Amino acid sequence: MIWNHDQGLILKRTDFLGERAWRMDDCYKLIFSPYGKGLYQTPQGDVSIEKEGFLLFNPGHKHKQLQATKEKFLVEIRPELLMEAGMQRAATRSPVEFATLSYKHPHLNQWAHFVRDFFFYQKGEGVDLFLDHSLMQLAVLLMEYGPGSHQAEWPDVHGEEPVHRAMNAMKESYREAWSLDAMAAVARMNKYQFSHAFKKETGFAPYSWLQVYRLFRSQSSLMDTEDSILSIAFDHGFSSMTTYNHLFKRIYQKTPSQFREFYKMNRR
Structure with missing residues (x-):
């Protein structure tokens, strides 16, 4: 229909x-x-x-x-x-x-x-x-x-308390190097239960969600500052430019540099 x-x-x-x-x-x-x-x-x-x-x-x-x-x-x-x-x-x-x-x-x-x-x-x-x-x-x-260029960070979701508790902790310290064990400890679950519960609620594996969250937090810096792409990547928790570029291209079909140029040209 x-x-x-x-x-x-x-x-x-x-x-x-x-x-x-x-x-x-x-x-x-x-x-x-x-x-x-x-x-x-x-x-x-x-x-x-x-x-x-x-x-x-x-x-x-x-x-x-x-x-x-x-x-x-x-x-x-x-x-x-x-x-x-x-x-x-x-x-x-x-x-x-x-x-x-x-x-x-x-x-x-x-x-x-x-x-x-x-x-x-x-x-x-x-x-x-x-x-x-x-x-x-x-x-x-x-x-x-809807997650996208208009968002400063990942849209809020209020779901199951253990998952939400871990998500909030990652948001507060998203620049830090999180392990699955550390995420699960915040949720007070074993890592296998935590991974299953997190993906069921969000559609993401925990570390994949964290990487996407880091990318969303970096968008404002790309749009509103002249900081180098390298410094923006490191300042937002990415371990390498390669990882940052690859994730950006997969999500937006643009490199961070192309994303920055596009939004400067189309700013209201």
């Missing part, structure tokens, strides 16, 4: 879930995997979506669906609608680029399940009005909780 609107569309299907052709769209695209793993290919490498996880593609980002489990739920949003949501949020970064990451957030999850259920039970009456409001709601949620 597909519902079109002048500001985007919502698609829900249970067929054609295998490999598809390469795509490059002129809109923002959110893909939700309600039942199990999804897999997408990009020029920077494959990205898997965990059950109850999300993946965002920016306009012009080349990608290809390799696998979806049981159902594909996809939402397209026109850039103009996201810009309007950004103005309501008083966002200062333009244009918005979302990180190419599979992640989980309870508010986005709640939105996706509500919309899916509505279209399952609704017989057509009131769909256009509902879709109009739903797309704007999603745009606002993405500006608030």
Whole structure:
């Protein structure tokens, strides 16, 4: 089933879930995997979506669906609608680029399940009005909780106390060299239980989440200072420029230098 609107569309299907052709769209695209793993290919490498996880593609980002489990739920949003949501949020970064990451957030999850259920039970009456409001709601949620260039750090998640306790500790000391044992000790769990609980809640392995958090904290320095890329990388906890460059390219399809230049050219 597909519902079109002048500001985007919502698609829900249970067929054609295998490999598809390469795509490059002129809109923002959110893909939700309600039942199990999804897999997408990009020029920077494959990205898997965990059950109850999300993946965002920016306009012009080349990608290809390799696998979806049981159902594909996809939402397209026109850039103009996201810009309007950004103005309501008083966002200062333009244009918005979302990180190419599979992640989980309870508010986005709640939105996706509500919309899916509505279209399952609704017989057509009131769909256009509902879709109009739903797309704007999603745009606002993405500006608030979607990880990307408009965020100074990773969007807040308030979940299970042990995971949240470890996450807060890492945020406070993200420049330090954390081991899995140290993270698990803060959570008061053994490291195997901690790794499982952390990934179930966030969609990330603990150390991968920490590296992404470091990258997000570094974005403001790239945009607002003339500090060298090397010093920014080291100041934010990265052990090498190679690691920093590789992660940045995978998430934003740009090196840190290209990211800095792009946002200086497009600053409001």
